[in-house]
Amino acid sequence: MSSVITLPIRLSARILSLLRGLVLHGPSFVVNDLPAYLDLINSFNGVGLDDRKFLLEKILTVLSRAPEDSALAREFEGLVIRLLWRDLPHPPLGYFFIPDGVPAPIPESTSSNTRRYAFRSADGSNYNVHMPTLGMAGMPYVRNVPSTSGTLNKSLPKAEAIFDELLKRDDFTEHPGGLSGLFFAFANVVIHTIYNTNYADWMVNDASSYVDLSPLYGSSQAEVDSVRRKDGTGRLWEDVFADKRLLFMTPATCALLVLFCRNHNYVAGRIYTENEFRTFREPVMLNDKERAMQDDEIFHRARLVNSAFFAQIVLGDYVGGILGLTRDGLSWRLKLLESMRDINRAWTPQGEGNVISVEFNLMYRWHATSSQDDTKWMDKFFSNLFHGKPNDQITINDFKEAARGVMSKTPKDVRKRSFNELKRGPDGRFSDEELAQILFDATEAPAAAFKARGIPESLRIIEIMGITQSRKWGTCSLNEFRRYLGLKPYKDFDEWNPDPKVYTAAKRLYGDIENLELYVGMQAEEAKVAMPGAGLCPGFTISRAILADAIALTRGDRFLTLDFTPFNLTSWGYNDCMYDKRDGSIGGIMGRMLARTLPGYYPAHSAYTAFPFIVPQTMKGYMGKLPDRDVNEYDWERPRGPAHGKKAALELLKAKINGNGAGMM
Numbered sequence: 191m192s193s194v195i196t197l198p199i200r201l202s203a204r205i206l207s208l209l210r211g212l213v214l215h216g217p218s219f220v221v222n223d224l225p226a227y228l229d230l231i232n233s234f235n236g237v238g239l240d241d242r243k244f245l246l247e248k249i250l251t252v253l254s255r256a257p258e259d260s261a262l263a264r265e266f267e268g269l270v271i272r273l274l275w276r277d278l279p280h281p282p283l284g285y286f287f288i289p290d291g292v293p294a295p296i297p298e299s300t301s302s303n304t305r306r307y308a309f310r311s312a313d314g315s316n317y318n319v320h321m322p323t324l325g326m327a328g329m330p331y332v333r334n335v336p337s338t339s340g341t342l343n344k345s346l347p348k349a350e351a352i353f354d355e356l357l358k359r360d361d362f363t364e365h366p367g368g369l370s371g372l373f374f375a376f377a378n379v380v381i382h383t384i385y386n387t388n389y390a391d392w393m394v395n396d397a398s399s400y401v402d403l404s405p406l407y408g409s410s411q412a413e414v415d416s417v418r419r420k421d422g423t424g425r426l427w428e429d430v431f432a433d434k435r436l437l438f439m440t441p442a443t444c445a446l447l448v449l450f451c452r453n454h455n456y457v458a459g460r461i462y463t464e465n466e467f468r469t470f471r472e473p474v475m476l477n478d479k480e481r482a483m484q485d486d487e488i489f490h491r492a493r494l495v496n497s498a499f500f501a502q503i504v505l506g507d508y509v510g511g512i513l514g515l516t517r518d519g520l521s522w523r524l525k526l527l528e529s530m531r532d533i534n535r536a537w538t539p540q541g542e543g544n545v546i547s548v549e550f551n552l553m554y555r556w557h558a559t560s561s562q563d564d565t566k567w568m569d570k571f572f573s574n575l576f577h578g579k580p581n582d583q584i585t586i587n588d589f590k591e592a593a594r595g596v597m598s599k600t601p602k603d604v605r606k607r608s609f610n611e612l613k614r615g616p617d618g619r620f621s622d623e624e625l626a627q628i629l630f631d632a633t634e635a636p637a638a639a640f641k642a643r644g645i646p647e648s649l650r651i652i653e654i655m656g657i658t659q660s661r662k663w664g665t666c667s668l669n670e671f672r673r674y675l676g677l678k679p680y681k682d683f684d685e686w687n688p689d690p691k692v693y694t695a696a697k698r699l700y701g702d703i704e705n706l707e708l709y710v711g712m713q714a715e716e717a718k719v720a721m722p723g724a725g726l727c728p729g730f731t732i733s734r735a736i737l738a739d740a741i742a743l744t745r746g747d748r749f750l751t752l753d754f755t756p757f758n759l760t761s762w763g764y765n766d767c768m769y770d771k772r773d774g775s776i777g778g779i780m781g782r783m784l785a786r787t788l789p790g791y792y793p794a795h796s797a798y799t800a801f802p803f804i805v806p807q808t809m810k811g812y813m814g815k816l817p818d819r820d821v822n823e824y825d826w827e828r829p830r831g832p833a834h835g836k837k838a839a840l841e842l843l844k845a846k847i848n849g850n851g852a853g854m855m
């Protein structure tokens with residue numbers, strides 16, 4: 191922070207000294223040019239340089255007339271060259287498109303010459319055009335923080351004992367920030383987008399390091415092909431998603447993915463009918479090659495829009511929950527994607543790529559937050575999976591075998607898959623009613639608080655796997671991670687978690703605070719309380735690290751920054767990803783998708799539509815205390831669906847006329 195403040199001061203001081211030199215020793219006309227130089231200093235406040243003051247011309251005039259060997263002129267020349275160089279990023283970060291084989295083959299046939307826009311590859315390759323494998327699926331994780339103490343190689347406590355004494359849930363404590371089970375169901379989609387540790391080789395991540403919605407689209411060409419219809423309309427099959435792992439997650443996570451599938455099809459339909467470039471034709475009018483090319487184009491543009499929409503939910507609704515902004519009635523958000531310059535005019539990097547690290551994989555295991563409904567669901571699921579074997583007797587091999595078993599029984603055809611015993615209708619779709627009830631339940635279910643001794647017992651083996659993985663990755667200690675982030679290391683266990691039950695158990699297990707492992711240290715650390723700026727309320731270290739991760743994921747993604755343009759997404763698609771400050775959601779966008787994909791179930795004024803990530807009755811309590819908000823503007827009861835009430839029926843009719851429900855928010 192202090193360097194951010196001192197940099198402009200140092201820079202302004204340097205420029206002032208140069209100006210003083212010019213005024214005192216430079217040619218006499220410099221004095222007349224003072225307004226332009228002062229404007230340069232003013233521009234450091236972010237107002238932008240006024241080019242009508244002709245700064246560049248004036249500096250060039252001074253330079254061209256100054257004696258060649260003057261130190262002052264040399265200094266000024268250096269300044270000008272540096273400013274001009276910093277005008278653009280070096281090397282440039284994106285091409286219009288990447289031709290076949292240059293610099294690396296695009297893992298998909300690209301016979302089309304018309305596809306002169308940027309699109310997401312199936313496996314996350316080519317996000318950084320100079321380093322095409324950066325963040326690609328199937329590459330190893332990175333380790334950001336080297337562990338130098340060596341103590342972690344020595345006898346560490348048994349993972350089983352750690353779970354039983356520090357992690358196993360003793361009682362359910364409601365989340366202090368009012369976050370709902372749906373918030374964490376969405377978080378579950380986010381983490382599956384970026385983590386897929388390979389069972390055979392734990393160093394490898396089979397997901398890309400970008401928020402590319404890979405649980406929906408897949409992480410390989412074969413997976414992407416499995417969800418596409420390829421009929422010239424760019425749509426996916428009805429209510430499908432590619433990543434089999436998600437079928438074994440709680441119902442709300444799967445229901446959300448189904449809605450993202452519907453959203454893709456809605457977006458593809460709009461891109462086709464808007465036909466902005468006047469190139470699309472009715473698929474029946476096209477030969478096979480033309481139809482395939484048209485389908486590719488609509489599919490890729492729709493994926494850009496749907497993934498950007500997903501990222502906007504992350505930055506609007508999700509970060510709004512993490513920072514407590516929605517709860518506090520604030521629609522302001524950190525503009526993580528914005529193009530901006532540093533004070534020294536260098537571009538603040540964006541779109542350069544990202545690679546997920548093992549430290550962040552461990553940070554993001556938020557199993558302690560499982561709601562009571564989700565805990566019941568997990569108890570039943572794991573009991574079936576392990577044929578009733580008691581939790582404390584299940585081994586890592588049992589888990590791998592059981593996971594392989596269920597995966598191999600999963601139908602290859604994505605259209606035949608189901609979750610939570612839902613049945614598909616003749617049109618291949620799940621029932622709107624059943625999906626909506628799953629999502630309403632998740633919005634109403636309070637999540638659990640982050641805390642030591644907070645993880646449901648049925649996840650015992652998953653946690654033991656996590657601890658074992660972290661040791662095989664050679665991960666650093668909690669204190670090493672904190673030093674890396676510039677946070678004060680803990681001196682003793684009671685500073686880390688003041689609960690005597692927890693710190694005495696941790697001390698008994700680890701002996702010295704420097705030995706406390708990162709994973710266990712983060713998950714069992716004292717949690718933040720709800721306060722302005724804090725909504726997620728995880729352990730202190732997670733709370734600091736999560737934002738660093740959010741910015742790396744979004745700002746590092748070329749398709750959310752440099753290539754997030756109407757040219758690539760189409761004007762309609764680009765606008766569809768923009769927030770609407772008048773929609774009542776206090777900075778979110780998720781409700782638009784809910785209303786559009788489940789017509790009639792998410793009315794415009796419902797709290798379930800506006801704040802799906804906060805338990806409605808809790809949000810009502812928060813809002814009641816805000817001087818500039820009115821609880822009466824929202825309906826706080828569970829929506830009853832299109833079959834109930836005239837107003838809802840009218841909305842459904844409107845939605846049907848619009849083709850899907852757009853415009854309901």
Ligand code: HEM
Pocket residue numbers: 374375377378381385386387388435438439440551552554555556557560564568652
């Ligand atoms: C409530 C339902 C959940 C269940 C049943 C569940 C179950 C599992 C299982 C079985 C694994 C290990 C297998 C694997 O690597 O895929 C796992 C890993 C993981 N879980 Fe969960 N989880 C749940 C929710 C969450 C949530 C809400 C988060 C965080 C937002 C989360 C974060 C993670 C992470 C980061 C991993 C490591 C993934 C990897 O390395 O590939 N989980 N979980």
